[in-house]
Amino acid sequence: MKKFLALLTVCALILGSLAGCGGDSGTPDQGGAGDTGGVAANSDITILDYAEMSSLYPLDMGTVSDAQPMFWIYDPLLRLDPNQEYVWMLATGCDTNDEGTEYTFHLREGISFSDGTPWNAEAAKANLDIMADQSHGYKSQFMYANIDRTEIVDEYTVKVYLKEVYAPFLNALAIEPAGMVSPKLLEAGDEALNTTPIGTGQYTMKERRVGEYCLYELNRDWWGYDADICGGTPLVDADCGFNTITLRPVSEEATRVAMLMSGEANIINSLTHTNKATVEAAGKETLQKVGTSMAYFYLNCQKDVFKDVRVRQAISMAIDIDALNDVVYGGEYEKASSFLTGSINFYQPQTPYEYNIEKAKQLLTDAGYGDGLTLVCWEENDTTDIQRGEFIQQQLEKVGITLKIYPQEGGFLTDNVNAYSGDPKDTAFDCYIRGYGADTADPDEAVGRFASKALPPMGGNYSFYKNPEFDKAIEAGARSIDSDVRAEAYATAQKIIWDDVPAVALLSTCYSAAYDSHIDGLQFGPAGCFNLMKAKYVE
Numbered sequence: 001m002k003k004f005l006a007l008l009t010v011c012a013l014i015l016g017s018l019a020g021c022g023g024d025s026g027t028p029d030q031g032g033a034g035d036t037g038g039v040a041a042n043s044d045i046t047i048l049d050y051a052e053m054s055s056l057y058p059l060d061m062g063t064v065s066d067a068q069p070m071f072w073i074y075d076p077l078l079r080l081d082p083n084q085e086y087v088w089m090l091a092t093g094c095d096t097n098d099e100g101t102e103y104t105f106h107l108r109e110g111i112s113f114s115d116g117t118p119w120n121a122e123a124a125k126a127n128l129d130i131m132a133d134q135s136h137g138y139k140s141q142f143m144y145a146n147i148d149r150t151e152i153v154d155e156y157t158v159k160v161y162l163k164e165v166y167a168p169f170l171n172a173l174a175i176e177p178a179g180m181v182s183p184k185l186l187e188a189g190d191e192a193l194n195t196t197p198i199g200t201g202q203y204t205m206k207e208r209r210v211g212e213y214c215l216y217e218l219n220r221d222w223w224g225y226d227a228d229i230c231g232g233t234p235l236v237d238a239d240c241g242f243n244t245i246t247l248r249p250v251s252e253e254a255t256r257v258a259m260l261m262s263g264e265a266n267i268i269n270s271l272t273h274t275n276k277a278t279v280e281a282a283g284k285e286t287l288q289k290v291g292t293s294m295a296y297f298y299l300n301c302q303k304d305v306f307k308d309v310r311v312r313q314a315i316s317m318a319i320d321i322d323a324l325n326d327v328v329y330g331g332e333y334e335k336a337s338s339f340l341t342g343s344i345n346f347y348q349p350q351t352p353y354e355y356n357i358e359k360a361k362q363l364l365t366d367a368g369y370g371d372g373l374t375l376v377c378w379e380e381n382d383t384t385d386i387q388r389g390e391f392i393q394q395q396l397e398k399v400g401i402t403l404k405i406y407p408q409e410g411g412f413l414t415d416n417v418n419a420y421s422g423d424p425k426d427t428a429f430d431c432y433i434r435g436y437g438a439d440t441a442d443p444d445e446a447v448g449r450f451a452s453k454a455l456p457p458m459g460g461n462y463s464f465y466k467n468p469e470f471d472k473a474i475e476a477g478a479r480s481i482d483s484d485v486r487a488e489a490y491a492t493a494q495k496i497i498w499d500d501v502p503a504v505a506l507l508s509t510c511y512s513a514a515y516d517s518h519i520d521g522l523q524f525g526p527a528g529c530f531n532l533m534k535a536k537y538v539e
Helices: 062-074 123-130 171-172 183-188 253-262 273-283 309-318 322-327 358-368 383-397 410-418 468-478 483-502
Strands: 002-004 044-049 078-080 085-088 091-096 102-107 147-154 159-164 203-209 213-218 244-250 267-269 284-297 372-378 401-408 429-436 503-514
Touching: 002 085, 044 062, 062 203, 062 213, 078 171, 078 253, 078 383, 085 091, 102 123, 123 147, 123 159, 244 372, 253 267, 253 273, 253 383, 253 503, 273 503, 284 372, 309 358, 309 383, 322 383, 322 503, 372 383, 372 410, 383 401, 383 483, 401 410, 410 429, 468 483
Parallel strands: 044 244, 044 267, 372 401, 372 429
Antiparallel strands: 002 091, 078 085, 091 102, 102 159, 147 159, 203 213, 213 244, 267 503, 284 429, 284 503
């Protein structure tokens, strides 16, 4: 038997110590202070994200903006820390059979959901059964399609049977879509799941005004306060803490920066190089991390214009990615040399397409588009994304391609791209510019999401790309626990997709943030979600 021992890193789960000992930061009124075990009742920190959430149900999340609050409300069986190591959460560990098709999870005892429902094998099975049932069509459900069934062994033990080997199964359970939800909420159905989140996490959602803010309140009964688990003093006995987090969607970066500078916000997500020096000069801290995220220019391969690989290759040659990096990102990113980032296992660099306007024009002429063509492109309405789109638009003009760009709110894109269920050739967009972070930090998600089986709404194949040889390589990588077999399979897959260009892999992106001097220990997780496990508030 292969034993996955519980790590003693749960002690890092002290998110609540990331607190303010008073002071209102321009956030909703929390009422007066009272006897709250050392945590001021009106204390609050404010975090600004660049997009609104599209879902409050972990399994239906589609963006990093969705994932952020899931981190606070829901605990998964285990979690990946910023170094991609396992931290055991609602499970204390698991055993597997030698074939890698059976996983026996040992569940942590004495935990309840915020509605009082006990956490036990029945609750785990209720969640895993829905994760396995692909008929629901939730946006992140495809990663659990290989679950065959879950059996209750005893009150705190469940055994999961896979249909066949799935190498990154534990990684897939260690991300926010695998957050465990109260069985009562699951029974209530989709409307309740998207409006009334109930988990075992350190925070509960107190109030939400769509498009304005979401208020999260400290869960004083969180299981992680147990000193035996945390390895230290329970949070509620601390001298300083914070009672609430206010999360606001603010798409305009200049506004986010202004709110940080004025003290209206403590942490802001997504900071471009143009504002980095400004916030640092004002005494604010900045944070950057190269993770598993990459920016892509997706090309809908089911549209007639993109069925010819010469058009796709021409677009790749027409974009000066080095200049894009310099102009939009201050040269801080890394030019893509694969559909994987270098931080993901089995990365194999490919030969980059040369920036060559004349060759691009010739390819378009050979494909029958010498007189030019017009394409409709969607992108997110974040400041940096708009700048990136404008740069690509200007580049493509040089080869006779008119790119009509329509910036959209993140939730709209999630609903109309990630969850698209119609005929791929009928999408309202021809191409799509957006980043993608592989939450699992595994190549099966990062490059395997371009497999035929992963077309929306069942996966993240936003290029609607289909190639049987590519699919075969992806299957080989996912169905083996032999590292050598996986390495060979993903080397093949990376070569095929690089040559086929269903999307232009632009840049391995840095996650970027800024925060005030009261925050210490802020980190990014592998896929760009704020990891606040070791963060704390300092005077």
